[in-house]
Amino acid sequence: xxxxxxxxxxxxxxxxxxxxxxxxxxxxxxxxxxxxxxxxxxxxxxxxxxxxxxxxxxxxxxxxxxxxxxxxxxxxxxxxxxxxxxxxxxxxxxxxxxxxxxxxxxxxxxxxxxxxxxxxxxxxxxxxxxxxxxxxxxxxxxxxxxxxxxxxxxxxxxxxxxxxxxxxxxxxxxxxxxxxxxxxxxxxxxxxxxxxxxxxxxxxxxxxxxxxxxxxxxxxxxxxxxxxxxxxxxxxxxxxxxxxxxxxxxxxxxxxxxxxxxxxxxxxxxxxxxxxxxxxxxxxxxxxxxxxxxxxxxxxxxxxxxxxxxxxxxxxxxxxxxxxxxxxxxxxxxxxxxxxxxxxxxxxxxxxxxxxxxxxxxxxxxxxxxxxxxxxxxxxxxxxxxxxxxxxxxxxxxxxxxxxxxxxxxxxxxxxxxxxxxxxxxxxxxxxxxxxxxxxxxxxxxxxxxxxxxxxxxxxxxxxxxxxxxxxxxxxx
Numbered sequence: 001x002x003x004x005x006x007x008x009x010x011x012x013x014x015x016x017x018x019x020x021x022x023x024x025x026x027x028x029x030x031x032x033x034x035x036x037x038x039x040x041x042x043x044x045x046x047x048x049x050x051x052x053x054x055x056x057x058x059x060x061x062x063x064x065x066x067x068x069x070x071x072x073x074x075x076x077x078x079x080x081x082x083x084x085x086x087x088x089x090x091x092x093x094x095x096x097x098x099x100x101x102x103x104x105x106x107x108x109x110x111x112x113x114x115x116x117x118x119x120x121x122x123x124x125x126x127x128x129x130x131x132x133x134x135x136x137x138x139x140x141x142x143x144x145x146x147x148x149x150x151x152x153x154x155x156x157x158x159x160x161x162x163x164x165x166x167x168x169x170x171x172x173x174x175x176x177x178x179x180x181x182x183x184x185x186x187x188x189x190x191x192x193x194x195x196x197x198x199x200x201x202x203x204x205x206x207x208x209x210x211x212x213x214x215x216x217x218x219x220x221x222x223x224x225x226x227x228x229x230x231x232x233x234x235x236x237x238x239x240x241x242x243x244x245x246x247x248x249x250x251x252x253x254x255x256x257x258x259x260x261x262x263x264x265x266x267x268x269x270x271x272x273x274x275x276x277x278x279x280x281x282x283x284x285x286x287x288x289x290x291x292x293x294x295x296x297x298x299x300x301x302x303x304x305x306x307x308x309x310x311x312x313x314x315x316x317x318x319x320x321x322x323x324x325x326x327x328x329x330x331x332x333x334x335x336x337x338x339x340x341x342x343x344x345x346x347x348x349x350x351x352x353x354x355x356x357x358x359x360x361x362x363x364x365x366x367x368x369x370x371x372x373x374x375x376x377x378x379x380x381x382x383x384x385x386x387x388x389x390x391x392x393x394x395x396x397x398x399x400x401x402x403x404x405x406x407x408x409x410x411x412x413x414x415x416x417x418x419x420x421x422x423x424x425x426x427x428x429x430x431x432x433x434x435x436x437x438x439x440x441x442x443x444x445x446x447x448x449x450x451x452x453x454x455x456x457x458x459x460x461x462x463x464x465x466x467x468x469x470x471x472x473x474x475x476x477x
Contacts, residue, residue, distance in 0.1 A: 062462035085445025160241035207379030271304035329385030
């Protein structure tokens, strides 16, 4: 017999089953409705993730491409002049093999900062010369220039014209007057001419041999100043004295920038005397990386002279020698006229010559002794200045002040190149250095590069340079 309890239990189970079936159907229906939305959401997340990953890859490719372009710097340029610069063709060829699969068709390189175009040349030189390897070169120049400043109060080159005797104001005729026309030459005429030739004219003519126009580059302009200096008639002596005084003893503004350019020029460019003779031993100049400057090709022989003067080839060399001779003349002359011992000898010679001329001419010709003294001193100073220029051109050294002093500053040929370079604006020297590099290794060379890669609606830009490295960025169109 089936009890009432069993029937009730059976009916309850069926009821629960029906409820379970109804709930299960509702949940399935709900899941069927929600699942497409969930799938759509995750598909969007997946697409966004792939887009972000693709953008990250493109940004990384842009940075890598910019770095790769810089890594293609010209090896010859760096080996020869120590400067970093990249050629557009070399960098473009290397970057064309960038690994990102979509980059080659959408990648563009933009080059800027031409190395030999102006400011970048100076920046590259400054960057190179601040390395420890070049510090000792600059220190040597600073020590020498510092020692020269000690002579500032002792050597008054600017006052050269103040010593000129009033007796010579009429000119050379004051010591060699025109005797006029004689219907019959006096008996003393021949002896007078011989005495004048030996005592005055020979010294005067010898001095004139070493007189030459002094070409000095302007400090800021591209031109030159030609000083027509003649100590025998005081022409241009004041201007000449002030110019030499400023070059030797007055430190210009931004002297350290000028010094960097001068030392770079002397370290990497050939000059006509790339050695110095000390105690009979030749010491050759080398580049910071050990190359012998004397072994540079002949086509580069006058590079430093051209940079210092702005002139070409042999003309630049001749200008340097004239400048050296003029500077040495000024120093010898100021020493002679301010040294009582030396000047007394010339005074005695001039007094003797004046007396002899007066005696030979039977009193017809009377020449002021101070005029003769000036002629003799100027001629001697010109000869000594020329002798110093010849010695320097052969590799010897000379003392800055041609006298025995406790503080002796030795100068060599390249020191006068340094003085001329320092006396001019850094912009002018930088421009000449760029031209000298261009002659040996034609460019153009660039110091910075920007890589642009076009993404899906986004432009990725990465910038890199040798002198500065800015963070890469993204630019949306």
